[in-house]
Amino acid sequence: MPLAMANPGQEVVLQTINWGPKMKKKLQDMGLTPGVKISVISNETNGAFIVNVRGSRLVLGGVVAQQIMVN
Numbered sequence: 001m002p003l004a005m006a007n008p009g010q011e012v013v014l015q016t017i018n019w020g021p022k023m024k025k026k027l028q029d030m031g032l033t034p035g036v037k038i039s040v041i042s043n044e045t046n047g048a049f050i051v052n053v054r055g056s057r058l059v060l061g062g063v064v065a066q067q068i069m070v071n
Helices: 021-029 062-067
Strands: 011-017 037-043 049-053 056-060 068-070
Touching: 011 021, 056 062, 062 068
Parallel strands: none
Antiparallel strands: 011 037, 011 068, 037 049, 049 056
16 A cells, blocks of 8 residues: 555554666665555645654655555
């Protein structure tokens, strides 16, 4: 499922990122690599997602969160 469908408080595991090489590399540099645990802190209706990855908080746009596949 896309990260965008995860609820606040839910912990998921990143599977793949369905994006072009430049954006994929940027997200991987931010710690979003396959197998990493992601804790959803906030899933706002305006499209902003706040997640905890490896002890750091990241803010992702809704379009980006749609392209990150988790389970």
